[in-house]
Amino acid sequence: MSIFSKLFKKEEKxxxxxxxxxxxxxxxxxxxxxxxxxxxAELPKHIEKKVEQGKINPKQKEILKQRExxxxxxxxxxxxxxxxxxxxxxxxxxxxxxxxxxxxxxxxAATLLCGGPGSGxxxxxxxxxxxAASRGEKCIYMTFEENEEKLRQHMxxxxxxxxxxxxxxNFVIKRYDPFQITRSVEALLEKxxxxxxxxxxxxxxxxxxxxxWVVIDSVTAIASAFYGREETYRIYIEQLFRLLETIGAxxxxxxxxxxxxxxxxxxxxxxxxxDGVIILYNIKSGNVRESAIEVLKLRGTSxxxxxxxxxxxxxxxxxxxxxxxxxxxx
Amino acid sequence: MPLDLIKEVEGVQIVLVxxxxxxxxxxxxxxxxxxxxxxxxxCYVTMNKLYDGLIKNLENNKVNINKFCxxxxxxxxxxxxxxxAKNCRRISSPSNLxxxxxxxxxELKTRKPKCILYDSLSTMLFYKEDQIVTQFxxxxxxxxxxxxxxxLFTALEGDTEKQMxxxxxxxxxxxxxxx
Numbered sequence: 001m002s003i004f005s006k007l008f009k010k011e012e013k014x015x016x017x018x019x020x021x022x023x024x025x026x027x028x029x030x031x032x033x034x035x036x037x038x039x040x041a042e043l044p045k046h047i048e049k050k051v052e053q054g055k056i057n058p059k060q061k062e063i064l065k066q067r068e069x070x071x072x073x074x075x076x077x078x079x080x081x082x083x084x085x086x087x088x089x090x091x092x093x094x095x096x097x098x099x100x101x102x103x104x105x106x107x108x109a110a111t112l113l114c115g116g117p118g119s120g121x122x123x124x125x126x127x128x129x130x131x132a133a134s135r136g137e138k139c140i141y142m143t144f145e146e147n148e149e150k151l152r153q154h155m156x157x158x159x160x161x162x163x164x165x166x167x168x169x170n171f172v173i174k175r176y177d178p179f180q181i182t183r184s185v186e187a188l189l190e191k192x193x194x195x196x197x198x199x200x201x202x203x204x205x206x207x208x209x210x211x212x213w214v215v216i217d218s219v220t221a222i223a224s225a226f227y228g229r230e231e232t233y234r235i236y237i238e239q240l241f242r243l244l245e246t247i248g249a250x251x252x253x254x255x256x257x258x259x260x261x262x263x264x265x266x267x268x269x270x271x272x273x274x275d276g277v278i279i280l281y282n283i284k285s286g287n288v289r290e291s292a293i294e295v296l297k298l299r300g301t302s303x304x305x306x307x308x309x310x311x312x313x314x315x316x317x318x319x320x321x322x323x324x325x326x327x328x329x330x
Numbered sequence: 331m332p333l334d335l336i337k338e339v340e341g342v343q344i345v346l347v348x349x350x351x352x353x354x355x356x357x358x359x360x361x362x363x364x365x366x367x368x369x370x371x372x373c374y375v376t377m378n379k380l381y382d383g384l385i386k387n388l389e390n391n392k393v394n395i396n397k398f399c400x401x402x403x404x405x406x407x408x409x410x411x412x413x414x415a416k417n418c419r420r421i422s423s424p425s426n427l428x429x430x431x432x433x434x435x436x437e438l439k440t441r442k443p444k445c446i447l448y449d450s451l452s453t454m455l456f457y458k459e460d461q462i463v464t465q466f467x468x469x470x471x472x473x474x475x476x477x478x479x480x481x482l483f484t485a486l487e488g489d490t491e492k493q494m495x496x497x498x499x500x501x502x503x504x505x506x507x508x509x
Contacts, residue, residue, distance in 0.1 A: 285423075285425050285427070286424075286426070287423055287425055288422050288425055290426060290428045290429070292428075311432070323435075324428065324432055324435065325428075327427035327428050327466050
């Protein structure tokens with residue numbers, strides 16, 4: 001029987017030797033915790049340097065330090081994400097697209113959907129949700145740009161019965177004002193008095209709705225609303241990815257890029273946090289444009305690394321041709 | 331003695347047919363007629379004649395159009411409202427090589443034509459640079475070689491000095507100068 005077990009048995013008396021041993025262990029433990037606390041209080045060197053050089057004020061120092069902790073948490077959680085979902089995959093149901101992936105999309109993955117104007121990002125998002133909701137899975141399309149009616153009209157154009165899906169409670173299109181989000185996040189930050197672990201979920205999902213699939217259209221619109229508050233945007237976007245991970249929803253975050261792809265997102269933080277990146281192209285080819293698609297990155301599964309043809313077809317939506325190379329250009 | 335085209339294509343699958351500039355229109359109709367006499371199902375890829383005009387031309391030359399399906403790359407450029415026809419796939423533009431390749435692939439899967447008449451590589455060069463057309467033809471030939479479909483690519487005699495037509499010598503089984 002160990003010393004600690006004896007402590008809880010009142011009938012047994014301890015010898016002086018045992019009491020000394022306990023005191024020694026308590027002392028050891030206290031020293032260990034004091035050391036860890038000291039370490040956590042220490043500033044990372046690059047922040048310390050900025051303080052010394054007078055580049056940042058005490059408030060900025062505190063924010064940077066907390067962000068450092070957020071980054072550490074994200075880094076630590078990356079492998080968890082990789083390991084957690086590696087055995088479970090989901091299909092988008094988009095004709096030809098799933099053939100580009102070895103198993104499908106890892107369940108719970110957050111994937112960026114990048115492309116220029118008219119490349120088919122919204123249709124891609126709506127189509128995935130239409131397919132999933134038709135299978136009885138809960139889906140939400142969160143729009144920060146187009147209004148709900150316009151999106152419903154898009155669905156009708158392809159013969160997707162959003163009324164039925166909404167009635168069944170499997171499909172929701174919800175419009176958000178990105179500036180409202182900005183204000184809410186700032187209020188939450190203020191309320192949390194510098195604590196960056198804010199809970200963004202109240203400003204996002206309808207009460208009681210736990211989605212399995214989420215499309216956010218678009219991260220670019222959210223970023224625009226945070227113009228001039230880039231640091232707050234980064235905090236928000238990190239929290240958003242954390243939230244998506246927590247609820248385990250497979251999500252697609254639409255980002256608007258330039259027609260000729262130079263960079264995927266303005267801040268660069270999204271592609272770092274995302275598990276996957278899908279790019280939709282709208283390549284100028286003489287007097288017309290050709291559509292194409294590429295899976296650029298997808299953690300936890302193998303995929304075909306090539307740009308392949310894609311078409312938007314009436315009554316079908318997007319159809320991907322995994323074997324068809326693209327001949328865009330002049 | 332006139333060239334026996336059908337005999338020339340026996341035992342080969344991918345052929346480049348060089349047509350005289352002066353008699354191009356008549357020659358292409360003659361070839362269509364010869365092919366319709368030999369094969370039951372032919373896919374005509376047109377980059378020169380609009381669908382309606384082509385049908386009239388073929389009928390005037392007493393070609394059995396029931397044996398043909400068409401991939402029309404130009405009517406939609408002239409008439410955006412053109413909806414195609416039961417035996418015709420419409421392409422948005424002759425520039426859209428991906429769409430042309432996809433449509434040929436779909437025809438090969440669905441109607442399974444025994445022969446393709448591709449009219450013409452010379453016209454493709456109006457729209458695309460040599461290198462892209464060569465890549466396109468190379469890719470298309472790879473697709474065709476997986477089938478037993480015989481394909482005739484046509485080009486004008488005046489273009490034989492062009493790099494792309496010369497490169498094709500490596501890719502096709504035979505070059506026929508149609509006189």
